[in-house]
Amino acid sequence: xxxxxxxxxxxxxxxxxxxxxxxxxxxxxxxxxxxxxxxxxxxxxxxxxxxxxxxxxxxxxxxxxxxxxxxxxxxxxxxxxxxxxxxxxxxxxxxxxxxxxxxxxxxxxxxxxxxxxxxxxxxxxxxxxxxxxxxxxxxxxxxxxxxxxxxxxxxxxxxxxxxxxxxxxxxxxxxxxxxxxxxxxxxxxxxxxxxxxxxxxxxxxxxxxxxxxxxxxxxxxxxxxxxxxxxxxxxxxxx
Ligand SMILES: [Zn+2]
Numbered sequence: 001x002x003x004x005x006x007x008x009x010x011x012x013x014x015x016x017x018x019x020x021x022x023x024x025x026x027x028x029x030x031x032x033x034x035x036x037x038x039x040x041x042x043x044x045x046x047x048x049x050x051x052x053x054x055x056x057x058x059x060x061x062x063x064x065x066x067x068x069x070x071x072x073x074x075x076x077x078x079x080x081x082x083x084x085x086x087x088x089x090x091x092x093x094x095x096x097x098x099x100x101x102x103x104x105x106x107x108x109x110x111x112x113x114x115x116x117x118x119x120x121x122x123x124x125x126x127x128x129x130x131x132x133x134x135x136x137x138x139x140x141x142x143x144x145x146x147x148x149x150x151x152x153x154x155x156x157x158x159x160x161x162x163x164x165x166x167x168x169x170x171x172x173x174x175x176x177x178x179x180x181x182x183x184x185x186x187x188x189x190x191x192x193x194x195x196x197x198x199x200x201x202x203x204x205x206x207x208x209x210x211x212x213x214x215x216x217x218x219x220x221x222x223x224x225x226x227x228x229x230x231x232x233x234x235x236x237x238x239x
Pocket of ligand 1: 197204205206207208209228229230231232233
């Protein structure tokens with residue numbers, strides 16, 4: 001048996017294995033598993049996004065609280081000064097007005113900051129709710145995913161003997177193929193699902209291009225590796 005006969009057999013077994021894998025992956029359960037896996041990944045990304053946002057907002061909240069404390073401290077100072085002035089007969093009306101104005105300004109700042117703070121707290125609460133809701137979705141999806149994964153595993157077990165048989169066959173045939181030829185095959189495999197093409201009726205079985213008689217003869221002689229001039233596949237002639 002020639003090298004190309006072996007390579008041809010190898011390709012046939014490889015194609016059969018690919019077909020089997022495709023069949024396994026096209027089962028409704030396998031498809032469902034894939035969809036659930038995608039959903040889980042997406043939802044986890046959503047949660048991560050929410051958590052990052054929550055972290056940012058929480059640190060904003062902390063700095064707002066610090067600002068508020070500082071403002072309240074200033075208010076206390078200003079207020080006690082005003083109290084002293086009001087008790088002091090020497091304090092002028094201008095001084096009192098000035099102090100009252102400063103207090104009002106501080107109170108204005110306090111109320112603006114409080115509004116901002118409340119809005120941020122509300123936003124953080126909503127974010128937490130969204131995180132919880134998304135998390136519930138994830139839990140449900142994970143449960144469905146686990147169930148369908150079990151079914152998929154069972155299905156895979158059904159395919160396993162045939163897959164194992166083909167894998168062993170491939171391993172066996174591979175031993176009879178010279179490394180150099182196998183490397184050429186593997187390189188071609190990157191661009192062609194079936195890198196070795198049957199030559200029949202003067203045509204390349206891969207691209208169906210008609211080949212010159214001289215090429216056909218060279219292929220038939222089997223003394224050298226001939227590639228299709230059009231698609232580059234290794235041409236094979238079955239005796
Ligand atoms: Zn071709």
